[in-house]
Amino acid sequence: MKRSLALMACVLSSAMVLTAVSPVMAADKEKTETADTKEDAATEETKKDSDTESTALEDGIYSAEFDTDSNMFHVNEANDGKGTLTVKDGKMTIHVSLVSKSIVNLFVGTAEDAKKDGAELLEPTTDTVTYSDGMSEEVYGFDIPVPAIDEEFNVALIGKKNKWYDHKVKVTNPQKEADGEAAGVSEDKKTVEDLKLEDGEYTVDVAMEGGSGKASVDSPAALEIKDGKITATIVWSSPNYDYMIVNDEKYEPVNKDGNSTFEIPVDAFDYKMPVTADTVAMSTPHEIEYTLQFDSASVAKAEK
Numbered sequence: 001m002k003r004s005l006a007l008m009a010c011v012l013s014s015a016m017v018l019t020a021v022s023p024v025m026a027a028d029k030e031k032t033e034t035a036d037t038k039e040d041a042a043t044e045e046t047k048k049d050s051d052t053e054s055t056a057l058e059d060g061i062y063s064a065e066f067d068t069d070s071n072m073f074h075v076n077e078a079n080d081g082k083g084t085l086t087v088k089d090g091k092m093t094i095h096v097s098l099v100s101k102s103i104v105n106l107f108v109g110t111a112e113d114a115k116k117d118g119a120e121l122l123e124p125t126t127d128t129v130t131y132s133d134g135m136s137e138e139v140y141g142f143d144i145p146v147p148a149i150d151e152e153f154n155v156a157l158i159g160k161k162n163k164w165y166d167h168k169v170k171v172t173n174p175q176k177e178a179d180g181e182a183a184g185v186s187e188d189k190k191t192v193e194d195l196k197l198e199d200g201e202y203t204v205d206v207a208m209e210g211g212s213g214k215a216s217v218d219s220p221a222a223l224e225i226k227d228g229k230i231t232a233t234i235v236w237s238s239p240n241y242d243y244m245i246v247n248d249e250k251y252e253p254v255n256k257d258g259n260s261t262f263e264i265p266v267d268a269f270d271y272k273m274p275v276t277a278d279t280v281a282m283s284t285p286h287e288i289e290y291t292l293q294f295d296s297a298s299v300a301k302a303e304k
Contacts, residue, residue: 057087057149062174064149066096069168073103073157076139078129085146085174092146094171097127101140103157108145111156111164121158126288128210141289146171189271190296192228197299199225205298206232209272210290215279220298223266230266232294235259240281246273269296 064085068074075081076097083096106122107114114121124140131137147153152170159165202223208216218235225231233254234244241260244251247267255261266273272291279286 059087060176061086062176064174065172067170073167076129078131093143094146095141095143097129097139097141102159105158106142107156110154111166114156114164126286190269195296197225201302202299203302205295207293208290211288231263232266234262234264240279241277242280243278245276266294269294
């Protein structure tokens with residue numbers, strides 16, 4: 001009897017110990033799981049930040065592949081499936097030249113949204129592409145905002161039949177151009193300091209490329225150097241240019257009569273400086289991309 005009572009007391013004592021310990025163990029387990037969860041979340045967040053940093057592009061100019069889901073909507077074969085990706089202040093835009101002039105507008109989003117009032121449609125530029133056989137052709141190009149690299153996004157298009165179509169596109173494999181390479185800069189690029197030019201009035205030969213080849217600019221052009229900065233007077237062969245854009249700055253004509261004349265900044269000689277000029281000669285105004293190259297060897301003091 002005494003032995004039974006002792007055994008029962010032992011069992012009750014063990015149960016009481018387990019009851020007292022269990023909440024502590026449970027609390028410890030909960031703390032451990034909470035800590036593990038926080039650690040996992042922190043690790044995941046760190047991974048996301050790391051991924052974001054790894055995919056973020058520095059400001060600059062890149063070549064990049066432009067992939068679409070259509071045989072009718074793609075980069076012109078002359079450009080090997082690639083466009084020029086510009087990154088500025090963290091925002092990305094890719095310029096692509098298409099196969100013809102049949103696509104008249106693009107919209108970043110769905111066709112349904114493109115039809116809504118206030119939708120911001122992308123207007124075409126007129127690009128000249130040169131094929132491997134040396135033949136050239138005018139096609140439409142577009143500057144398309146890019147939300148992210150390596151991720152599909154919606155782009156709708158409308159053709160001459162006035163019908164919107166949905167497409168998926170993706171920008172991949174950005175490769176940063178060597179300094180100035182995308183704009184045609186050569187290693188011989190020269191500045192005022194390189195040429196040791198003093199402030200004053202000069203003339204310089206200028207070569208223009210781009211557009212349809214029908215337009216031209218007067219050469220030599222007048223140059224003014226003041227405080228080490230260069231300003232060129234560009235006289236077009238047409239009175240139909242109503243503004244120019246250089247380094248994202250807009251310049252209005254300095255004349256009212258005769259061929260369109262502009263005073264624009266020049267950052268250096270001996271490279272193809274990209275500019276944009278808007279012409280009103282067509283049924284609707286069009287911005288056209290050109291390059292201007294100022295020949296340092298031809299710089300001469302202006303005759304008074």
